[in-house]
Amino acid sequence: MGTTTKADYYTKEQEQIARFAKAMGHPVRVAILQLLSSQACCFHGDMAEELPIAKSTLSQHLNELKDAGLIQGNTTPPTVKYCINRKNYALAKKLFTEFLT
Template sequence: MGLIKTEKFSKEQNEIALIAKVIGHPARVAILQHLFKINACVCGDLVDEIGLAQSTISQHLKELKHMGLIKGNVEGTSVCYCIDTENWSKMKQIMSQFLDQDVSNSTCC
């Protein structure tokens, strides 16, 4: 079917999955890393930086923006992107809580 049965899972489980999913593509990882590295706004050199078509990058940016991980400000004819620090922190906390589950006393297998 290709259709995820979200109704079978908790809100938290769906949220974790959605966050992970948006990070689950190397182009989006690369975009985020670049925005962190520059540590400021970036106005469109992402297409050169990553080797994909302009329309493809634009689509990935849209997804990142939709999940709230980045912000985009229009500056004349170009658009200025950067990490949405507030949402990034929230997202980080949700993921960290999931990743940090204690694993010490698993004496099985």
């Protein structure tokens, strides 16, 4: 008999919901997602002017959202443009809706 690991107890959907929830677990990240979902894309510098945080802190939050797949960035030095990852954003909406109903 094989050993059961912690990962064997959770479904792919449960793990994905937890990953999305962790990424959205800070008010700044929620604000970033709301800002990006209301427009096609936004430059890092423009977001830094909109949100009351340091650029370095903003970068950390953007990286967390990007790592979770909720946003995507396009780097064209010296600027970085971020957009919602529409496919994963739709997946998050579907998973959270199913989970919460």
